[in-house]
Amino acid sequence: MIGYTYMLRCSDGTFYVGSTRDLDTRVATHAQGLGSAYTSCRxxxxxxxxxxxxxxxxxxxxxxxxxxxxxxxxxxxxxGGYDAIKGWSARERALRKPHRPSE
Incomplete structure (x- = not known):
């Protein structure tokens, strides 16, 4: 059975990620305000x-x-797709890592 992962941009600039078996129907449902509580108010x-x-x-x-x-x-x-986030997780970890001045 075929499946889809999709990303929507909401009116407030946030992104919603979902998965479905029928992409066209699911996106239409979101657009009608019936897809999810998150997208219905955005x-x-x-x-x-x-x-x-x-x-x-x-x-x-x-x-x-x-x-x-x-x-x-x-x-x-x-x-930029996957190329734009290559190594991103390592960067995110480095940014969250507390900076410790050398002693």
């Missing part, structure tokens, strides 16, 4: 990225991974 929405998978569990796994990304990482991804 209309209009725009489909900014999607990927097709052979199996829905693969789409769901990517959805869960992308949901853990920061807004900045999602934005970078929409601008």
């Amino acid at each position: 209309l209009p929405i725009q489909l900014v990225w999607w990927a097709e998978f052979d199996r829905i569990d693969e789409a769901f796994a990517l959805e869960k991974r992308m949901q853990g990304w920061s807004h900045a990482k999602r934005f970078a991804f929409t601008q």
